[in-house]
Amino acid sequence: GAVVSQHPSWVICKSGTSVKIECRSLDFQATTMFWYRQFPKQSLMLMATSNEGSKATYEQGVEKDKFLINHASLTLSTLTVTSAHPEDSSFYICSAHRGEDEKLFFGSGTQLSVL
Amino acid sequence: KQEVTQIPAALSVPEGENLVLNCSFTDSAIYNLQWFRQDPGKGLTSLLLIQSSQREQTSGRLNASLDKSSGRSTLYIAASQPGDSATYLCAVPAAGGYQKVTFGTGTKLQVIP
Numbered sequence: 732g733a734v735v736s737q738h739p740s741w742v743i744c745k746s747g748t749s750v751k752i753e754c755r756s757l758d759f760q761a762t763t764m765f766w767y768r769q770f771p772k773q774s775l776m777l778m779a780t781s782n783e784g785s786k787a788t789y790e791q792g793v794e795k796d797k798f799l800i801n802h803a804s805l806t807l808s809t810l811t812v813t814s815a816h817p818e819d820s821s822f823y824i825c826s827a828h829r830g831e832d833e834k835l836f837f838g839s840g841t842q843l844s845v846l
Numbered sequence: 847k848q849e850v851t852q853i854p855a856a857l858s859v860p861e862g863e864n865l866v867l868n869c870s871f872t873d874s875a876i877y878n879l880q881w882f883r884q885d886p887g888k889g890l891t892s893l894l895l896i897q898s899s900q901r902e903q904t905s906g907r908l909n910a911s912l913d914k915s916s917g918r919s920t921l922y923i924a925a926s927q928p929g930d931s932a933t934y935l936c937a938v939p940a941a942g943g944y945q946k947v948t949f950g951t952g953t954k955l956q957v958i959p
Contacts, residue, residue, distance in 0.1 A: 737889065765947070774935065774949040775890075824889050833878060833897075835937065835947070837890035 734758060735827050737838025744815055745846055752810045752841045754825030760805035761827035766798070769822040769840075781808040815845040848873045850938055852950040859926055860958050867921040867953045869936035874914045877939040881910050881921050883932040884952070890935065894921070898941075926957045 734757040744750050754764055762783050767775040779800050780788040787800035797819075799811040808827075812819055825838040849872045859865050869879070878897045882890040894903045894910040896919070902911040909922040919936055933952045940946040 735889075774951055777947065822887070826890075832895070834892055834895050835880060836892060837882070839889040840887070842887065 735825065735836045735838045737825050737841055739841060740839060741842040741844070743844045743846065746816055747814055749811055749813045750815055750843060752812075752823055752825070752843075754808045754810070754827070754838050756806045756827040756829075756836070759827070759829050759831075761808075761829065762805060763828045764802060764808040765826045765828070765835075766800060766808075766810050767824045767826065769824060771822075775824060778810075812843065815843070817845045819843065820845045848938060848940060848946075848948040850936060850948045850950040852934075852936060852953050854953060855951065856954040856956075858956040858958060861926060861928060863926050863957075864922070864924050865926055865955070867923070867934050867955070869919040869921070869950050871917045871919075871938050871948070873940070874917050875941040876914065877941055879910075879912055879919050880937045881908075881919075882935045882937060884935060885932050893934075923955075926955075928957045928959050931955055931957050 736755045738753045742750055764781040766778045768778050769775050777790050778793045781800045781802040783802045783805050789795045802808040822840050822842050824840045826835045851870045853868045876898055880895045881893040884890050896903045896912040907924040912919045933954045935952045936950040938948050
């Protein structure tokens with residue numbers, strides 16, 4: 732089956748530093764990828780839609796200067812949390828949309844802890 | 847605004863039982879509906895996808911149905927196993943496509959050996 736690889740699985744960083752999370756579709760091209768945030772015991776909240784070769788579309792309330800998204804190729808999107816603060820600590824998940832059958836495939840998630 | 851509700855929020859059953867998970871949505875203008883499972887601290891694994899024109903999909907011990915007119919989908923799990931223990935989520939993209947996906951609140955399933 733289709734695989735989406737997300738890296739790293741977990742990261743601990745100091746407040747004020749930046750963290751980059753990668754999302755790769757391994758066996759299909761994804762013109763559209765999505766970034767979600769999940770708080771404990773809650774469902775997923777869409778942060779932004781990443782389109783290959785163009786600027787990301789952010790959901791209301793999501794700071795685009797804080798959460799930088801780059802989708803430079805059809806198989807890779809990155810999310811950079813800039814100047815991270817403890818309130819940014821969360822579980823971040825990416826997904827890729829496979830156009831041929833309209834399915835969404837998800838990465839394994841990244842647990843970010845900001846000290 | 848689409849709202850997706852899953853009932854029950856949690857379910858505990860003995861191994862071998864058949865069970866049904868429910869997903870309700872308020873806006874019937876959907877693109878399709880997809881069921882996922884999520885293991886603790888992990889991403890989501892796709893289980894079944896039902897197109898808006900379909901009424902059900904089957905994969906192994908799983909069967910998902912869709913009734914757009916009533917705004918409901920069910921996920922039937924036959925002969926449950928401890929390995930089925932996970933949180934199950936339904937996801938509904940809006941009619942325009944995957945730009946707006948609404949996830950259900952999830953059902954946490956525990957299958958007791």
